[in-house]
Amino acid sequence: MxxxxxxxxxxxxxxxxxxxxxxxxxxxxxxxxxxxxxxxxxxxxxxxxxxxxxxxxxxxxxxxxxxxxxxxxxxxxxxxxxxxxxxxxxxxxxxxxxxxxxxxxxxxxxxxxxxxxxxxxxxxxxxxxxxxxxxxxxxxxxxxxxxRYGEIVLGVDIHEAADKVLTFAFEEAERRGCALRAIHGWKMPSMYQYAPFFDPENEREVGRSVTVMLDDMLMPWRHKFPSVSVTHEAFEGPTGAQLVHAAASADLVVVGRRLRRSPLGVHLGSVAHAVLHHAAAPVAVIAHD
CATH class of the missing domain: 3.40.50.620 (HUPs)
Known part of the structure; x- marks a missing residue:
């Protein structure tokens, strides 16, 4: 059923x-x-x-x-x-x-x-x-x-298993016949903050490596949903802020839900929290923890 x-x-x-x-x-x-x-x-x-x-x-x-x-x-x-x-x-x-x-x-x-x-x-x-x-x-x-459906924006964490999040986003894009844009934010390892001589090429190399990892993560779903037009972006900076910016022209924003537990109780991760409070588009929250 x-x-x-x-x-x-x-x-x-x-x-x-x-x-x-x-x-x-x-x-x-x-x-x-x-x-x-x-x-x-x-x-x-x-x-x-x-x-x-x-x-x-x-x-x-x-x-x-x-x-x-x-x-x-x-x-x-x-x-x-x-x-x-x-x-x-x-x-x-x-x-x-x-x-x-x-x-x-x-x-x-x-x-x-x-x-x-x-x-x-x-x-x-x-x-x-x-x-x-x-x-x-x-x-x-x-x-x-x-x-006329627009674009679906997907927040992706390449360091987490996110099969449910990816499947939901691709299914929604296929259902609507619209494009899917995957976004991932990254930052340089903290050790580089203390390096006496910082080589900008190191930053560019990390960016290229992260982009390849994001592309590899999306590849199985590209094959599974061949009708979905997919673009992806890996950039240095917080993912939440970029998703909020992208939501201005999106039909739907899709994020994963990772729960954080503290003495004050359970709360959402920083990316989901930022998107839920500031995105202009509807937001789909997918449990994957």
């Missing part, structure tokens, strides 16, 4: 954008779309029954409105709704277990258009192994018309 696309809905403009983006993705994949809403305080005994009923009605209305909107835009799409009871992040992560993709809405910020990652989105990201796409309001297609 083909996996469906799940979208978290809460009645906000951000979740409406996520529902529209998720519907378009489900149509591309030719799979059903499932709209879900998690009601946290339905399970609390301290909430009076009238309050619970009102929350239930509001959730049903939010789901019905989102379903009506996407059905109007995609008449042939199989759309279902589900109201969940429990902590939103845990409920969404559990609901996503049998989904092919989870889509969440996120709020744009300031002049550098990007995301405000709320606690629910962040907690869901670290709790699920399902690919997650975060969408903000401006990413929602206005009409279900034929769309």
């Amino acid at each position: 083909k996996h469906h696309v799940t979208v978290g809905v809460d009645g906000s403009p951000e979740s409406r954008a996520a529902a529209r983006w998720g519907a378009r993705e489900a149509a591309l994949r030719e799979v059903p779309l499932r709209l879900v809403h998690a009601v946290d305080w339905l399970i609390s005994p301290s909430v009076p029954q009238p309050g619970r009923e009102a929350a239930g009605r509001w959730a049903d209305e939010a789901l019905a409105d989102a379903a009506q909107d996407v059905r109007r835009r995609h008449p042939g799409l199989d759309v279902s709704t589900r109201c969940l009871s429990g902590r939103p992040a845990a409920a969404l992560a559990a609901e996503a277990a049998d989904a092919g993709l989870l889509v969440l809405g996120s709020r744009g910020v300031g002049g550098l258009v990007g995301f405000l990652i709320g606690s629910v989105s962040l907690s869901t990201l670290v709790a699920t192994e399902t690919p997650v796409v975060l969408v903000h309001v401006s990413d929602a297609p206005e009409e279900a018309q034929t769309i």
